[in-house]
Amino acid sequence: MAARGSVIRRFPEVAVEARAVLAALPDPVLVVDEQGMLRYANLAAEEFFDAGTTVLLGLPLAGLLPEDSPVFGLIDSVRRTGASVSEYGLMIDMPRIGPRTLAVQAAPMGDGSELVVVSLQGRSIADKIDRQLTHRNAARSVTAMASMLAHEVKNPLSGIRGAAQLLEENASQADRELTRLICDEADRICALVDRMDVFSDRRPLERAPVNIHEVLERVRRAAQSGFARNVRFIEEYDPSLPPVNGNRDLLIQTFLNLVKNAAEAAPSQGGEIQLATSYQHGVRMTVAGSDSRVHLPLMVTVTDNGDGIPEDIQPHLFDPFVSTKHNGTGLGLALVAKVIGDHGGVIEFDSQPRRTVFRVYLPVAPTAVITPLEKPS
Numbered sequence: 001m002a003a004r005g006s007v008i009r010r011f012p013e014v015a016v017e018a019r020a021v022l023a024a025l026p027d028p029v030l031v032v033d034e035q036g037m038l039r040y041a042n043l044a045a046e047e048f049f050d051a052g053t054t055v056l057l058g059l060p061l062a063g064l065l066p067e068d069s070p071v072f073g074l075i076d077s078v079r080r081t082g083a084s085v086s087e088y089g090l091m092i093d094m095p096r097i098g099p100r101t102l103a104v105q106a107a108p109m110g111d112g113s114e115l116v117v118v119s120l121q122g123r124s125i126a127d128k129i130d131r132q133l134t135h136r137n138a139a140r141s142v143t144a145m146a147s148m149l150a151h152e153v154k155n156p157l158s159g160i161r162g163a164a165q166l167l168e169e170n171a172s173q174a175d176r177e178l179t180r181l182i183c184d185e186a187d188r189i190c191a192l193v194d195r196m197d198v199f200s201d202r203r204p205l206e207r208a209p210v211n212i213h214e215v216l217e218r219v220r221r222a223a224q225s226g227f228a229r230n231v232r233f234i235e236e237y238d239p240s241l242p243p244v245n246g247n248r249d250l251l252i253q254t255f256l257n258l259v260k261n262a263a264e265a266a267p268s269q270g271g272e273i274q275l276a277t278s279y280q281h282g283v284r285m286t287v288a289g290s291d292s293r294v295h296l297p298l299m300v301t302v303t304d305n306g307d308g309i310p311e312d313i314q315p316h317l318f319d320p321f322v323s324t325k326h327n328g329t330g331l332g333l334a335l336v337a338k339v340i341g342d343h344g345g346v347i348e349f350d351s352q353p354r355r356t357v358f359r360v361y362l363p364v365a366p367t368a369v370i371t372p373l374e375k376p377s
């Protein structure tokens with residue numbers, strides 16, 4: 001970030017017309033007045049609603065969106081609280097263009113007027129939800145596989161191991177090497193199956209308020225005394241963060257997996273991992289496959305300065321056994337997706353050379369839910 005800032009400062013500021021910027025934005029942006037009438041629509045909004053500004057600016061927002069659309073609730077909430085709100089995964093059936101899944105952000109104009117700026121995002125959020133679905137499916141397929149492995153592999157394996165041990169008793173020195181090999185390989189497969197055991201656990205999580213900074217601190221210490229010895233850690237924590245509604249041990253395991261990947265990706269010279277936490281006001285997510293909307297305001301990010309995730313594996317990143325590493329099992333991220341999913345949370349990533357970010361969104365522990373949105377007005 002610092003490097004990028006200094007690059008910009010070297011150039012003189014260019015006079016940019018605000019309207020030109022808005023016209024260049026790919027996402028529709030609308031401004032609505034206190035009567036609910038449209039007062040501004042950018043070029044993307046004209047394309048989105050398939051109407052020119054002459055038509056749009058004479059319309060109430062209710063002419064574009066169904067009356068019961070949650071967007072009106074968001075606008076009301078902006079007026080009431082003066083704070084911006086975002087809502088992801090809204091299914092909106094629009095009279096002019098049909099049903100769409102959108103992310104909607106509403107914010108006060110900030111000039112003391114009653115105007116509210118509404119921006120809609122279509123494709124990117126659809127992608128996110130798609131990814132979320134993929135992760136959940138991935139977790140489900142591992143669950144089935146794990147149950148199968150435990151039954152079909154572990155039991156015969158102990159038989160094989162036992163038989164090899166019996167043979168070992170009367171074997172010659174040369175044969176003993178072979179029986180040892182059988183035992184070692186059986187142990188290796190057993191360890192792999194054990195690692196997958198957690199996937200077959202379908203019990204609901206035991207949850208309690210968890211201090212996520214204590215979790216991250218533990219992960220950092222474990223990493224720095226082992227696999228991330230040569231990596232520099234940067235911690236940017238929001239100290240006022242409320243506790244997560246979570247399972248401490250599983251969260252430690254999850255972030256350990258993410259930090260291990262980050263450490264393995266970071267360059268051997270000048271490797272850096274940033275751990276950051278923040279509170280995202282008004283971020284709600286419609287969980288794929290259910291009607292409920294969850295509030296996931298706690299964001300934890302793990303960022304590294306490695307080469308990035310190879311593009312060809314990105315669509316399957318959270319599937320089990322996807323690995324580019326010589327000794328990798330490809331179970332790390334599948335486990336992360338399962339644990340975050342069990343928490344009702346969401347994980348996503350952005351990757352480019354020198355900057356790969358994994359973002360984890362988590363729910364707040366019930367007693368700690370105090371946000372401007374939740375307060376009775």
Ligand SMILES: Nc1ncnc2c1ncn2[C@@H]1O[C@H](COP(=O)(O)OP(=O)(O)OP(=O)(O)O)[C@@H](O)[C@H]1O
Pocket residue numbers: 257261262265304306307308309310313317322323324325327328329330331332333334356
């Ligand atoms: N921060 C990252 N930067 C670049 N690539 C990554 C990053 N995190 C994950 N990957 C890619 O995703 C793959 C899958 O990761 P995952 O943690 O599931 O398995 P693994 O690390 O290969 O094996 P294991 O976790 O069992 O040691 C990795 O092999 C790597 O190619």
Ligand SMILES: [Mg+2]
Pocket residue numbers: 257260261332333
């Ligand atoms: Mg890994």
